[in-house]
Amino acid sequence: MHTTPKPSKTGKVTSVLAKDRLGVPAVTYFAISMGSPFLATAGVITSGYAITGQVGIPVGIVVMGAVLALFAVGFVTMAPYVPNAGAFNAYISKGIGRPAGVAAGWMALLSYNAMQVGLYGALGDAAKPLLRAWFGIDVAWWVIALVGWAIVAFLGMQHIDLNGKVLAVLLAAEVLVVLVYAVSSLFHPADGSVSLVALEPSHLFEPGVGALLALALLAFIGFETAVVFSEEARSPGRTVPVATFSALAVMAVLYLLASLAMSVAAGPAHIGDMAHQYGSGLVFHLAGEQLGPAMVGIGRFLYFTSVLACMIAVHNTAARYAFAMGRERVLPAVFGQTSHRNSSPKVGSLSQSALGLVVILVYAVIGGDPLRDLFYLWNSAGALGILILLALTSITVLVYFARNPSGEPVFRRVVAPAISSVCTVIALVLVLVNLDKVFDLPSSSPVLLAIPGAYVLIGVFGVLWGLHLRANRPEIYANIGRGAKSAARTGLGLGLGAPDEQ
Amino acid sequence: MPLLLADDYYLIAHDDVSGTARCGEGRAGLGLAGALLGELVLFGSIDIERRNIVILDAPSPGDALARALLEELLRNSDVTSVPDWLQYLSQKAQSQVVQRLLHAGHLRPTEVRRLLQTRTIYVPTDMNVAAWVAARLANALSKNEQLPVPDVVLSGLVVATELELEVFQHVASEVARPLRRQLTGLPPALRALLSETEAAVGDAVLRHRR
Structure with a gap:
C-alpha cells in the first residue's frame, strides 16, 4: 500500500484524522472498479464490434482516452474550489451558473440511473x-437480474460500498485476466499474421465515428468518480489528480490492448460478424480456443463480479446524486433524508431500486436480448448524458477560472480545458449525428428522438426551475451545487462566503 | 443546576430504555461533537470564523470536560477547521459525555444479556429528566416563546441530526417555522456551528464506507 511520509510535527488530532483518509491506490481502485475492466472488455467492446460493425474501436479508445485526459486536467484543477466536488452539477453551478447547475444535476441523475438499469441486463x-x-441449469436472464437487483438494493440501503481490499483483489485479477486474454489473442492471429488494421487513424473519418466515440466513452465511465474523494484524500492536491490519471491510463492501455487483440484474433474482416454471433461470449470463445476451459471459467466468473461491482458503484453514485440534490432542495427534501439506522441515502437508493425493478420486469415481459437491448441501449443512453455533462463541465472550468483569478498554471486552467471543450463538443455532435449507429436502431426509430429529447427536456426544465428558484426562493437558489454543505435543514447556510467568492 | 448542552443532547438523542442512539451512533456522535464545541462557544472560550475555530482569551470554563477539550484545542493548534474537529470529536464524544453524565448521577450503567454476551448500556437514572428536556423545547416552541440561547442551539442540533420527529413528535411540523426564526437570531458562531454539524451529517452520507 502507498504511504505518505508523515510531516515531522503533527498533533494527535491530525494523525487520528489521517487514518480515515484515502491514499492514491484506494481512490484509483474505486475509480477503475466503477469502470469495471471485464465488463468494458466483454460487454462494451464486443457489443461495440457487433453493433457498429466497425473495426476502428481501438482508435476510438485512444482518441477518447486522450480527450478524457485533457478533460481531467481542468476537472481535477477545479475540484478544490467546488463544495461538492463529486458532482458535475456542482462544477456547472459555480462556472456557468446555478440554473444550468439544476439542469446538469437532473441530467446526471438520469444518466447514472439509465446506466444502472442497463447493468441488470449485463x-x-x-x-x-x-x-x-x-x-x-438454464436460468432466464431476468431471474438473475432480479437476484442481482435484490443484492444491490440491500447493499444500497445498508450504505455499504465494496470493501477496498475486496475491490483491490478482484480488480487485480480482472486486469490480469484481461491482459492474459489479450496477449494470447495477439499471439493467435486469425490469418496467421497480426493485422493492425484496427489501429489505422483513417477509421476516425469513416461514417459512424460517433458510435466509436460513444462506445469508448462508455468503457471509460467511472474515471470521473475519483474527485468524489477530494475531501477524504490524504493529500488533496495530489491524491485525486494522480488517481484520476492513473485510472485513465490503466483503462486506456487495457482497453486498447483488449480491443486490438480481439480484432487480431478474430481477423479484422470477421470481427463484426463474430461479435454479432457470440455477443459477450466472443472473448471467452477466443480464450477457449487459445487457453482452454479453465481460463474461460475464471474469466466468466470475473465478468460476473465485475458487473456486480459496477452495479453497486453506479447505484451508490445515483443515490448520492439524489441525496445531494435533496439536501439542496433541488429535488424534494425527502431525498435529502438519511436512514436513522446507517446513514444511507435511503430515498435515493429506494427510488433507484424501484426504477430498476420496473425496467427488469418490463423487459422480462416484452422480451429482448439482455446485453444488446437492455445493457447496451440504456448504457449508451447514459453515456450520451455523461458526454453532455463532460462538454458542459469543460466549458465551466474555462469560465470559472476566467472569472476567478487563481494561481493555477495556464495549461491547467485555460489550454487543456479549451481543447477539451472543443473536443467534447465535437464528440457530442458526432455522437448525435450517428445516433442510429450508437443505439443500433433503424434511422426511423422514435427512440433516436426520445433519448436526446429527454435530456433536452430535462435540461430546459432544470434551467427554468433554477430561474424560478432565483425569483421566488433565493435561500434555495443560493444553495444550488453545494450538496451536503447546503445546511438547508437548519436554514443557516455554511460560512462559504459570498456565493461566487468561495 | 441545569444540564450542559451536550448532556441535554445526549439525553434526547438516546432511547431511555435501550440506551441506543435514536439517530444512529455516527450521527449522534456528530451531534455530541457539535454540542461540546457549542459549550465552548457558550462559555466564551472559542469563536468560529470562516469555518475555523479561533481560541479566545477568556476565563477557563467551569466544567472539567469543557476545560479538557479547550486544552486539546490548544495542544492541536495545527488543526482549526470545524469539519475536522467535528469528525475527530464525533468518535469519542459519546464516551466522554457518558462519563460526565455518570459522574453527575444522571445515567446509570445496566447490564443486558444479548444472546451469549453481556454488555453495559447507560440509561437515565430519572426518565423524567430526559423526557423533560424534550418537552421543554416542544412546549416553548409550540407556544412561540423565545427559548434561552442554549436551548435554541440544542433545538438546532436536533434539526441538524434529523431528530425532529423523535423529539418534537406530533408538533414537529408546527414548531419548524418558529424554530427556524430563533435559529436565524443566534450569534454567528453558533449559527456556523449548527450548519457545520448539519453539513457533516450530510457529508457522512456522501462519503464512501470502507
Missing part, C-alpha cells in the same frame, strides 16, 4: 453461462 448475460457451466 448481469443476466454474465451469470447465465456461469450457471450453466457450474450447475447445468
Whole structure:
C-alpha cells in the first residue's frame, strides 16, 4: 500500500484524522472498479464490434482516452474550489451558473440511473453461462437480474460500498485476466499474421465515428468518480489528480490492448460478424480456443463480479446524486433524508431500486436480448448524458477560472480545458449525428428522438426551475451545487462566503 | 443546576430504555461533537470564523470536560477547521459525555444479556429528566416563546441530526417555522456551528464506507 511520509510535527488530532483518509491506490481502485475492466472488455467492446460493425474501436479508445485526459486536467484543477466536488452539477453551478447547475444535476441523475438499469441486463448475460457451466441449469436472464437487483438494493440501503481490499483483489485479477486474454489473442492471429488494421487513424473519418466515440466513452465511465474523494484524500492536491490519471491510463492501455487483440484474433474482416454471433461470449470463445476451459471459467466468473461491482458503484453514485440534490432542495427534501439506522441515502437508493425493478420486469415481459437491448441501449443512453455533462463541465472550468483569478498554471486552467471543450463538443455532435449507429436502431426509430429529447427536456426544465428558484426562493437558489454543505435543514447556510467568492 | 448542552443532547438523542442512539451512533456522535464545541462557544472560550475555530482569551470554563477539550484545542493548534474537529470529536464524544453524565448521577450503567454476551448500556437514572428536556423545547416552541440561547442551539442540533420527529413528535411540523426564526437570531458562531454539524451529517452520507 502507498504511504505518505508523515510531516515531522503533527498533533494527535491530525494523525487520528489521517487514518480515515484515502491514499492514491484506494481512490484509483474505486475509480477503475466503477469502470469495471471485464465488463468494458466483454460487454462494451464486443457489443461495440457487433453493433457498429466497425473495426476502428481501438482508435476510438485512444482518441477518447486522450480527450478524457485533457478533460481531467481542468476537472481535477477545479475540484478544490467546488463544495461538492463529486458532482458535475456542482462544477456547472459555480462556472456557468446555478440554473444550468439544476439542469446538469437532473441530467446526471438520469444518466447514472439509465446506466444502472442497463447493468441488470449485463448481469443476466454474465451469470447465465456461469450457471450453466457450474450447475447445468438454464436460468432466464431476468431471474438473475432480479437476484442481482435484490443484492444491490440491500447493499444500497445498508450504505455499504465494496470493501477496498475486496475491490483491490478482484480488480487485480480482472486486469490480469484481461491482459492474459489479450496477449494470447495477439499471439493467435486469425490469418496467421497480426493485422493492425484496427489501429489505422483513417477509421476516425469513416461514417459512424460517433458510435466509436460513444462506445469508448462508455468503457471509460467511472474515471470521473475519483474527485468524489477530494475531501477524504490524504493529500488533496495530489491524491485525486494522480488517481484520476492513473485510472485513465490503466483503462486506456487495457482497453486498447483488449480491443486490438480481439480484432487480431478474430481477423479484422470477421470481427463484426463474430461479435454479432457470440455477443459477450466472443472473448471467452477466443480464450477457449487459445487457453482452454479453465481460463474461460475464471474469466466468466470475473465478468460476473465485475458487473456486480459496477452495479453497486453506479447505484451508490445515483443515490448520492439524489441525496445531494435533496439536501439542496433541488429535488424534494425527502431525498435529502438519511436512514436513522446507517446513514444511507435511503430515498435515493429506494427510488433507484424501484426504477430498476420496473425496467427488469418490463423487459422480462416484452422480451429482448439482455446485453444488446437492455445493457447496451440504456448504457449508451447514459453515456450520451455523461458526454453532455463532460462538454458542459469543460466549458465551466474555462469560465470559472476566467472569472476567478487563481494561481493555477495556464495549461491547467485555460489550454487543456479549451481543447477539451472543443473536443467534447465535437464528440457530442458526432455522437448525435450517428445516433442510429450508437443505439443500433433503424434511422426511423422514435427512440433516436426520445433519448436526446429527454435530456433536452430535462435540461430546459432544470434551467427554468433554477430561474424560478432565483425569483421566488433565493435561500434555495443560493444553495444550488453545494450538496451536503447546503445546511438547508437548519436554514443557516455554511460560512462559504459570498456565493461566487468561495 | 441545569444540564450542559451536550448532556441535554445526549439525553434526547438516546432511547431511555435501550440506551441506543435514536439517530444512529455516527450521527449522534456528530451531534455530541457539535454540542461540546457549542459549550465552548457558550462559555466564551472559542469563536468560529470562516469555518475555523479561533481560541479566545477568556476565563477557563467551569466544567472539567469543557476545560479538557479547550486544552486539546490548544495542544492541536495545527488543526482549526470545524469539519475536522467535528469528525475527530464525533468518535469519542459519546464516551466522554457518558462519563460526565455518570459522574453527575444522571445515567446509570445496566447490564443486558444479548444472546451469549453481556454488555453495559447507560440509561437515565430519572426518565423524567430526559423526557423533560424534550418537552421543554416542544412546549416553548409550540407556544412561540423565545427559548434561552442554549436551548435554541440544542433545538438546532436536533434539526441538524434529523431528530425532529423523535423529539418534537406530533408538533414537529408546527414548531419548524418558529424554530427556524430563533435559529436565524443566534450569534454567528453558533449559527456556523449548527450548519457545520448539519453539513457533516450530510457529508457522512456522501462519503464512501470502507
